[in-house]
Amino acid sequence: MIAARNARNVLIAGLLTFLVLLPVYTGVTGNYFLLTLFTRILILAMAATSLNLILGYGGMVSFGHAAYLGIGGYAIGILASEGVTSGFVQWPVALLVSALVALIVGLLCLRTRGVYFIMITLAFAQMVYYLGAGLARYGGDDGLTIYRRSQFGLLDLSHKTTFYYVCLALLMAAIYFVWRLVNSRFGMVIQGARSNERRMQSIGFPTFRYRLTCFVIAGTMCGLAGALLANHTDFVSPAMMYWTRSGDLIVMVVLGGMASSFGPLIGAVALLVLEEELSGITEYWQIILGPLLLLVVLFARRGIDGLLDPSAFSRSGSELAKGRP
Amino acid sequence: MLYFVEQCLNGVQLGMLLFLLAAGLTLIFGIMDLVNLAHGSLYMIGAYFAATFAALTDSFVLGAVLALLATLVVGMAVEVIAMRRLYGRDHLDHVLGTFGLILFFNELVRLIWGPAGLTLPLPGVLLTAVEVLPGVYYPLYRLVIIVATLMVALLLYIVVMRTRLGMLIRAGASNREMVGALGINIKLLYTFVFGLGAALAGFAGLMQAPILTVQIGMGENILIVAFVVIVIGGIGSIRGAFVASLFVGMVDTIGRAFFPDLLRLIVTKEAAATAAPALSSMLIYLLMAAVLVLRPEGLFPVSSK
Amino acid sequence: MTEPLLQIEDLTKRFGGVVASDQISLDMPPGELHAIIGPNGAGKTTLIGELTGETAPDAGRIRFDGADITALPVHRRSQLGLARSFQITSLFLDFTALDNVALAVQAHAGHSFRFWRNARRDPQLTEPARAALQRVGLAERADILVANLSHGEHRQLEIAMALATGPRMLLLDEPMAGMGPDESARMVRMLRELKRELTILLIEHDMEAVFALADRITVLVYGRVIASGKPEVIRANPEVREAYLGEQQVVAHG
Numbered sequence: 001m002i003a004a005r006n007a008r009n010v011l012i013a014g015l016l017t018f019l020v021l022l023p024v025y026t027g028v029t030g031n032y033f034l035l036t037l038f039t040r041i042l043i044l045a046m047a048a049t050s051l052n053l054i055l056g057y058g059g060m061v062s063f064g065h066a067a068y069l070g071i072g073g074y075a076i077g078i079l080a081s082e083g084v085t086s087g088f089v090q091w092p093v094a095l096l097v098s099a100l101v102a103l104i105v106g107l108l109c110l111r112t113r114g115v116y117f118i119m120i121t122l123a124f125a126q127m128v129y130y131l132g133a134g135l136a137r138y139g140g141d142d143g144l145t146i147y148r149r150s151q152f153g154l155l156d157l158s159h160k161t162t163f164y165y166v167c168l169a170l171l172m173a174a175i176y177f178v179w180r181l182v183n184s185r186f187g188m189v190i191q192g193a194r195s196n197e198r199r200m201q202s203i204g205f206p207t208f209r210y211r212l213t214c215f216v217i218a219g220t221m222c223g224l225a226g227a228l229l230a231n232h233t234d235f236v237s238p239a240m241m242y243w244t245r246s247g248d249l250i251v252m253v254v255l256g257g258m259a260s261s262f263g264p265l266i267g268a269v270a271l272l273v274l275e276e277e278l279s280g281i282t283e284y285w286q287i288i289l290g291p292l293l294l295l296v297v298l299f300a301r302r303g304i305d306g307l308l309d310p311s312a313f314s315r316s317g318s319e320l321a322k323g324r325p
Numbered sequence: 326m327l328y329f330v331e332q333c334l335n336g337v338q339l340g341m342l343l344f345l346l347a348a349g350l351t352l353i354f355g356i357m358d359l360v361n362l363a364h365g366s367l368y369m370i371g372a373y374f375a376a377t378f379a380a381l382t383d384s385f386v387l388g389a390v391l392a393l394l395a396t397l398v399v400g401m402a403v404e405v406i407a408m409r410r411l412y413g414r415d416h417l418d419h420v421l422g423t424f425g426l427i428l429f430f431n432e433l434v435r436l437i438w439g440p441a442g443l444t445l446p447l448p449g450v451l452l453t454a455v456e457v458l459p460g461v462y463y464p465l466y467r468l469v470i471i472v473a474t475l476m477v478a479l480l481l482y483i484v485v486m487r488t489r490l491g492m493l494i495r496a497g498a499s500n501r502e503m504v505g506a507l508g509i510n511i512k513l514l515y516t517f518v519f520g521l522g523a524a525l526a527g528f529a530g531l532m533q534a535p536i537l538t539v540q541i542g543m544g545e546n547i548l549i550v551a552f553v554v555i556v557i558g559g560i561g562s563i564r565g566a567f568v569a570s571l572f573v574g575m576v577d578t579i580g581r582a583f584f585p586d587l588l589r590l591i592v593t594k595e596a597a598a599t600a601a602p603a604l605s606s607m608l609i610y611l612l613m614a615a616v617l618v619l620r621p622e623g624l625f626p627v628s629s630k
Numbered sequence: 631m632t633e634p635l636l637q638i639e640d641l642t643k644r645f646g647g648v649v650a651s652d653q654i655s656l657d658m659p660p661g662e663l664h665a666i667i668g669p670n671g672a673g674k675t676t677l678i679g680e681l682t683g684e685t686a687p688d689a690g691r692i693r694f695d696g697a698d699i700t701a702l703p704v705h706r707r708s709q710l711g712l713a714r715s716f717q718i719t720s721l722f723l724d725f726t727a728l729d730n731v732a733l734a735v736q737a738h739a740g741h742s743f744r745f746w747r748n749a750r751r752d753p754q755l756t757e758p759a760r761a762a763l764q765r766v767g768l769a770e771r772a773d774i775l776v777a778n779l780s781h782g783e784h785r786q787l788e789i790a791m792a793l794a795t796g797p798r799m800l801l802l803d804e805p806m807a808g809m810g811p812d813e814s815a816r817m818v819r820m821l822r823e824l825k826r827e828l829t830i831l832l833i834e835h836d837m838e839a840v841f842a843l844a845d846r847i848t849v850l851v852y853g854r855v856i857a858s859g860k861p862e863v864i865r866a867n868p869e870v871r872e873a874y875l876g877e878q879q880v881v882a883h884g
Contacts, residue, residue, distance in 0.1 A: 055417075061416065061417050061420065063420065108614050108617055108618065109617075111617075111621050112617065112621055114416055115354065115360055115416055115560060116556060116560065116621075116622075118360065118416060118420060119552040119553075119555065119556055120556060120613070120617065122549060122552060123549055123552055123553050123556070123610055123613055124610065124614075126549050126610065127606075127607050127610035127611075130603060130606035130607055130610075131603045131606075131607060132603075133603070133606075134600075134601075134602040134603020134604070134606060135603060136598075136602070180745070180746055180748075181745050181746075183748045183749060183750065184744055184745050184746055184747055184748065184749055185736055185742040185744040185747070185749045185752070185755075186742055186743060186744055186745050187745075187749070188729075188732075188733060188736060188742070188749045189733075189736075189742045191725075192722055192725075192733050195722040195723065195724055195725065196720060196721065196722050196723075198684075198720060199716075199720050199721065199722065200733075200737075201703075201704040201705045201708075202682065202704055202705075202708060202714055202716075202720075203708055203713075203733065203734045203737045203791060203795055204705050204708030204709050204734075204737035204738055204795055205705055205737045205742070206703075206705045206706075207705075210742065210743075213743070243545070243549065244427075244545070247420075247424045250417075250420065250421065250424075251421065251424070254417070254421060284432045284433075284435065284436050285432075286428040286429065286431065286432040287428075287429055287432040287433055287436065289425070289428055290425040290426060290427070290428035290429030290430075290432065291425060291429055292425070293421060293422065293424065293425030293428070294407060294421075294422045294425040294426065296421075297411075297414075297418050297421045297422045297425070298410055298411075298422070301418070
């Protein structure tokens with residue numbers, strides 16, 4: 001059991017070391033493709049981390065989370081095309097709009113349960129997608145190019161390595177924030193509501209307001225990821241929020257291991273690297289990925305985290321009490 | 326006036342197509358408690374099979390019949406190979422598993438038929454228009470769709486309400502264990518129900534193929550609308566699916582046709598031009614939001630175990 | 631004459647053609663342990679549902695400490711001091727016993743919009759939680775995952791959680807269900823102790839426990855109160871014997 005924990009911790013430590021040193025490696029070898037790939041991984045890992053908060057810890061299966069990637073991204077894109085390129089204006093707007101939309105969607109959806117919730121979040125995400133596709137002024141279906149990245153004074157986001165480290169720093173901050181959140185009183189309510197909502201009500205918790213707050217926090221964090229994504233690709237399009245993108249995020253969360261702090265990052269790395277490898281083998285790589293997903297669901301439900309630490313469910317209370325990530 | 330009648334009929338036609346999909350989805354969910362995202366893939370496969378078989382046999386009808394049978398077979402195969410293992414699991418597992426199937430089918434179709442779509446031309450006899458009201462003409466084929474799907478709906482109603490099989494289906498929807506305890510072969514029942522759902526989806530796909538589209542990813546767009554229908558109608562209720570399908574079909578069609586004009590009455594021309602396309606697509610989702618606020622379980626909720 | 635703590639007036643509930651609650655009326659003074667007995671299907675579960683707020687009655691009123699709570703949502707009733715234990719174990723299985731009780735404490739310790747401090751290391755939560763566990767005899771098992779506890783321990787934990795919310799009244803739904811004779815005896819001892827400080831509404835099938843603990847007993851058959859009064863009176867009532875106690879003799883140690 002101890003050995004299993006160590007295996008997991010070694011993996012995480014190794015991964016983090018790799019991520020920190022990657023720009024050094026790419027600087028030396030000139031392999032900027034790798035840097036670009038991993039920047040994307042970091043950004044999507046942040047999106048997945050935000051989804052893990054509501055899905056993994058909160059049990060809310062939102063199939064519309066990618067909408068916030070789009071909202072954050074379009075906030076940047078629209079402002080940039082209207083001449084506002086200061087990051088100090090763009091990013092708060094992105095966060096605010098994401099939070100507002102999450103609030104409205106949450107108010108409508110969170111009163112429903114189970115299957116309804118899944119379908120409704122999916123439907124609302126599609127609605128946002130159509131909204132984006134209908135904005136002819138901002139590129140519609142074809143998308144919108146961003147000619148200037150968010151300006152933050154001395155911090156130059158157009159410099160690849162700088163941008164990479166900004167993403168890495170923000171991701172680490174996000175993971176830390178989620179970790180503290182889920183172990184706080186607020187987190188206990190969220191996890192309790194996932195575990196047994198009826199009991200939570202019966203001991204006196206008005207669970208709705210807490211779950212709504214959690215939903216808004218997750219949407220906002222994903223909006224930030226969207227702002228980063230827009231800067232990364234210098235482009236926004238409705239495709240960012242197409243529902244299959246929401247599916248990808250769910251896959252990352254489950255693949256990495258739900259309700260674990262680093263699970264989403266591991267999942268993002270695993271999925272994107274797998275996609276790269278598979279598309280190198282065959283053009284029709286999704287024929288392999290599809291059934292692979294099904295197999296993961298059937299046999300490795302707890303994801304990579306579960307494979308590495310199969311005893312985790314029967315962890316003794318003291319382990320859980322330490323709130324290990 | 327002519328335009329309005331035409332749009333109304335289009336709305337009914339869309340509603341009927343949606344019903345075929347929604348009925349299958351809601352049946353599968355009601356009986357097997359399975360969230361099936363891959364339902365749209367069966368719709369797509371039906372269309373592709375129809376286009377291919379019609380081209381091979383040079384007969385629209387024969388192509389359609391073969392496509393229906395083929396989709397039924399594929400549906401049952403999918404149930405036996407994949408779906409069976411998902412029963413009784415978390416809905417999240419269903420979502421993930423069937424999401425994987427969508428990726429698989431989309432890519433498989435691309436592998437077999439290529440990335441460009443297909444066409445399914447109508448036989449000449451169906452290419453005429455019929456005078457539905459004095460001076461108002463409507464394409465015969467679209468009327469055929471409406472009539473055909475109404476007949477299927479009626480057939481479905483008879484089977485579910487008046488036959489022994491239907492009784493088993495309804496019993497299974499409200500109490501799975503009991504039906505199993507009665508010695509009924511649950512596995513076979515489930516395979517049949519899934520096959521039925523697949524056939525309905527395939528039928529919808531092949532029916533709309535001549536007038537709309539046969540391309541990869543066509544399933545997903547309409548699947549989400551089918552979800553909206555089910556949410557509005559009440560998950561598990563076929564009657565709800567029927568009413569909601571018509572409702573959604575009408576709102577979407579009439580909305581897209583007349584909303585831009587309506588908008589132009591209220592705001593400036595530029596604003597209307599910018600907002601109209603986006604807002605028209607959003608109408609049905611706004612409708613869903615409204616229903617959710619008023620009746621979160623849908624219009625005809627079904628309480629079941 | 632002290633004001634009754636709980637007043638149930640003409641509570642009625644129909645499910646289709648079945649009358650689950652048929653004008654049930656009941657008054658409980660503070661400090662009383664009142665037992666509700668009746669054959670299966672008598673409407674006891676429905677009654678608990680109506681008292682806790684999970685089931686809305688078609689007619690009738692419920693007053694708690696003078697205030698009309700008939701329309702109050704579940705969590706508000708808990709905040710007013712009405713705690714409930716579940717008949718079928720309804721705990722947080724993937725948490726430890728301590729976590730479970732700490733959550734109950736947390737629900738009554740102000741709002742939970744606290745995002746930073748580790749809740750498991752918060753003595754404001756853990757101290758009262760451990761005390762509640764101690765009370766029911768589960769102190770040693772505090773750090774064990776609930777999924778790994780025995781059935782009897784689950785029932786004890788149910789009581790601990792109800793106690794941790796600092797209630798004035800307990801609604802106990804068959805707390806002794808599935809317990810062996812030793813465990814039942816232990817539970818009866820504990821309930822006798824709790825009697826001194828809390829008002830208790832006890833739904834039970836275990837007749838020994840009922841007659842050992844109850845100040846008054848109400849008998850429910852097909853949703854209707856057919857008798858209500860002191861234990862000796864109930865025991866002697868011929869209608870009750872016929873409707874219920876006869877079949878219960880066999881099931882006494884169930």
